Amino acid sequence: MKPLAVATQSIGNQPIDQSLQTGKRSVRYETILLVIVALVVVIIAIGSHGNFWSSSNLTSLLVDAAITAVPAIGMTMVIVMGGIDVSIGSVVGLTATVAGLAFEQNWPIALVVLLTLATGAIAGLINAWFIASRKLPPIIVTLGTMSIWRAVVYALLGGNWISTIPMTLTAWFVLDKLWIIPWSFVLTVVLVLIAAYMLRRRPMGRHVYAIGSNEEAASVLGLPTKRVKYMAYVSLGALTAIAALMTLGQSPLVQATTGSGFELDVIAAVVIGGTSILGGRGTVIGSLLGAILTQLISDGVILFQIQPFWNGVVTGAMIIIAVIMSLLNQRGAAHE
């Protein structure tokens, strides 16, 4: 069979639509974010007269970033697929309560960790069942489970709090360090790298992006859309349980409000990290940088002794800027 003439010869133009090529977009969003993070570090380090580099500040900054970044891995997958999960703040409360109750019964720590992870995974499984199998809207499902898990936490604690958390967790996640970096942060980086590899190279990961790009095409092609959704929501649940354990290491106290509002921090980190709320694009590396950046801002607000509401203003502004940038990108990619 004689091959056809090269398309560019017979069609007479470049295959790549030049109108979509602008200089700015060829710079990766993550690179821009990394530069911003570095700049903010320099500004805070100079402005705080070295207080930034103190061991206690660095530790609390990195542990805080880790706590946000670990669930952000799962949240990235969920949002890339066009979903959302607002229940994870309550899941932090639920898993922390389960862990606290088990510690009260003097269960061995390995068993408690397993139980906590399982609780988180089951919470994710329940969301996934409603969303992937019953085809209900993610925002509604997770708003529902958010209320339910918070109510369960109140019921389990019965108005008390639990403070019998062993120091082991604090040692693991906060005190023990690799040089100056707490192990919780090292663990986070390892998890992010694994997830980045899975999303980049494994079929399951590419399916996440395919579903987020065009769910109809994905199911017409026979991709396992249901299984991929289960994977994302269940791993988000388990990752949230890890964040709960880290939270207990940082402040060994379980109360009814533990974790409330946490979902917003994580979603903010993911969105600032460049994940499109419309689905289809976003990386876990970006989300990690987003988590670091948001924590840097709140750290800077403390170090500079600025009134704390500025923290909210800056984070909010960053979310809006990130969304605008992603929409501009999306529009650039849209074609008539």
Place this chain on the structure above:
Amino acid sequence: MSLLALQNISKAFGGTQALSSASIDLNAGRVHAIVGENGAGKSTLIKIIMGVLQPDAGQIVLDGKVAAITTPSEARRLGFSCVYQEPLIFPHLSVLENIFIGHPVIDRFGNFDTAVMREKALPIFRSLGLDPDILPVSISKLRLGYQQLVLIAQALVYDSRLIMFDEPTSILSGAETDHLFDVITFLRQSGKAVVYISHRLEELLAIADEATVLTDGRVVGHTDRSELEPERLLALMAGKATRDYAGSAEQRKQAVQHEGTPVLSVEHLTLDPLFRNVSFSVHQGEVLGLYGQVGAGRSEVALSLFGYLRPKSGTVRLRGQEVRIRSPRQAIAQGIGYLPEDRKLQGIFSFQSISSNLISTVLPRLAGPFANIRWREVAKVVNRFRTDLNIKMGAPGDPIISLSGGGQQKVMIARWMAVNLSVAILDEPTRGIDVVTKRDLHDLIRSLAEQGLAIIVISSDLPEVLAVSTRIMVMNRGSIVASYEEVTDALAEDILGAAIGMPAEEEAQ
């Protein structure tokens, strides 16, 4: 023996028969064109072959054996693929990933084996004349023509035996179309069965080996290459128009005297690339039929007059006065109403009652001194239209979706009748509506014109245009290509020919 034979396939949606006992044979190494107006059942046919829809009756015979195509992935496994009008792509994935995502090559660690997939794609890319350098590029960066070629490459990677094209050229430039035809010729020579759907006649004549004509879900004709002539196809397609509405001429209002200032006149209206240089005028009491295929730019012209789109140049005059309409609100204030083509998406407020839907255009007028709605007035208005238009409903407070499509459409028209309009633009006023209500609506349109309204009816239903219009204008690819001052049934073939781009010398005669 044919590769795939559809035998007596029927499929109905609600009351509409999309396909009735249609039979088509598809053979390896042949390009089979399917011709028909919008709504003739072409896409239903494709969806049945691709496993997206299941037929109500009839059987599908593959390689001489009866087969059931129950899911889209089953259809792919059997070797069927379809390149849709809008390429079904994953915009954020690379070209290579778009090709292989359905059944990727996995290395022994379970990763995507990019190198092997690339190897597999190279010969196919070469045979389609595609540059392999685009493999790692994100597909959304490619021109549409190339996206389509990538999907053809995907079909070849899947070893498809049957490749269907659904209006593939509507988004392509001339050179891209030529290349696509080269590719289709190549596919035919490689022994693939090709189905080609288009309403551009000259394309069919260029590449089809045989053609089947569908009208209202029925196969009304089949011709081979040797007898594939434009006149014959047109006669088959237009047959329905003259058959269905024979004798409608006496019902038709005689062409009105259009002297004096037209109510609406439009000059050189342009909004590239949607439409160019559109000029026309409508007088009081006229029904101007605007015929053309979907995508010819008809609705876009209407939406520009209604202030929803902003034309780039051209003038619009209302009763001789030049006007600039920047929003639907202004359009309504000037007395222009628009009945949208997609009732569900742009027309009804689905969760609201019949009366709320009906009075939505005149709400301020029905409000009392404290901005309170005067329900008695509302009831009067609703009851008036209920009897005038013979809308069959339970109670005015029932949800609008409890009505039939025809009933909903009557409410949509009543909504505009309640306002003091001078120009009404009706976009596909009877799409998806049963025959009886359709006649009702046609009568209504005629009587509204008699009452002094200037009406523009946009339709891709030729019998409808012939039945209601006092003048007809035809659009094709964004331009007005023909207009007829007097309407007779004998025009059917001419109008159809103009709308689907008959070669120019045919029109000159």
